Amino acid sequence: MKPFEDIDMDLLLPQQPPFRFVDVLDSYSQENTVVHFTVGTGHMLMDGEELSAAGLLEHMAQACAVRTGYYTRFVLHLPPGIGYIGQVKKYSISRLPRRGEKLTTTVLLVQDFFNVSMTDVQVRVGEELIASASLKTAQASK
Amino acid sequence: MSIEEINEKVRNFLVEDLEIEEEKIEGGARLKEDLGIDSLEVVDVVVLVEDQFGYKMKPEDFKEIQTLDQFCKFIQDHIA
Numbered sequence A: 001m002k003p004f005e006d007i008d009m010d011l012l013l014p015q016q017p018p019f020r021f022v023d024v025l026d027s028y029s030q031e032n033t034v035v036h037f038t039v040g041t042g043h044m045l046m047d048g049e050e051l052s053a054a055g056l057l058e059h060m061a062q063a064c065a066v067r068t069g070y071y072t073r074f075v076l077h078l079p080p081g082i083g084y085i086g087q088v089k090k091y092s093i094s095r096l097p098r099r100g101e102k103l104t105t106t107v108l109l110v111q112d113f114f115n116v117s118m119t120d121v122q123v124r125v126g127e128e129l130i131a132s133a134s135l136k137t138a139q140a141s142k
Numbered sequence B: 001m002s003i004e005e006i007n008e009k010v011r012n013f014l015v016e017d018l019e020i021e022e023e024k025i026e027g028g029a030r031l032k033e034d035l036g037i038d039s040l041e042v043v044d045v046v047v048l049v050e051d052q053f054g055y056k057m058k059p060e061d062f063k064e065i066q067t068l069d070q071f072c073k074f075i076q077d078h079i080a
Helices: A055-076 B003-016 B039-053 B059-064 B068-078
Strands: A024-027 A032-038 A083-093 A102-113 A116-126 A128-139
Touching: A032 A055, A055 A083, A055 A102, A055 A116, A055 A128, A102 B039, A116 B039, A128 B039, B003 B039, B003 B068, B039 B068, B059 B068
Parallel strands: none
Antiparallel strands: A024 A032, A032 A102, A083 A128, A102 A116, A116 A128
C-alpha cells in the first residue's frame, strides 16, 4: 500500500482548489485519522491573513471526508460517494490560523452507525490546540 | 438494572442531550414520529447505550423498536 502522504487528494476529496482545505493524509485508521493543511494564498474563506471560522470548519469537515474517502476507496475498494455535514456541536476556536501556518488535524471516531459518522475533530498548529468540534457527517445513499 | 433505572437514564439523556421536551416523553411515544429522533440522532442513541449500558447496538436492532417502552425493554434484555 502506498504511503499515505503520496495519495492523490483527488482520490479522496471531491472539492477542488481554491475550495480544498486538506493537503495531505498523514495517517489513517478507523479510529484515528490525521491530515495536514497549510493555510496558503488563494484559498477561499480567508479573512485577511487568517482562515475564517467558516474556513476552519470546512477544513474540519474535509478532514472527516478524507477519512471516509480513504475507507471507501482503499478499504472497501469503491468510489467515494457524496457526503454531508449533518451536525456540528461544541465548535470551539481559541484562535484562527494565519497564512503560512500548517494545521495538523486529528479525526477521532466516536461512533459509526448506518451511514452516519460521529467524530471529535481537533486542529493544532504545532502542539497548540487552536480549535475543536464534534461533527456528524453522513454519506448520501446510493 | 431495573426497568425504572433504565427509564430514568434514558429520559435524562433525551432531555439533556437531544433536547426533547419533557412532556413528549412517555412510554408509548414513538421514537421517530413522536420524539423526532432522526437518523443523525440515532447515532447519539447508540453511543448512549454503549456508554451507559455496555451494549453495542446493531442496525437491525432498530427494526424491532418503535416506542420508548420497547427501547427500554430492549436495553434491559440485552445488558448483562
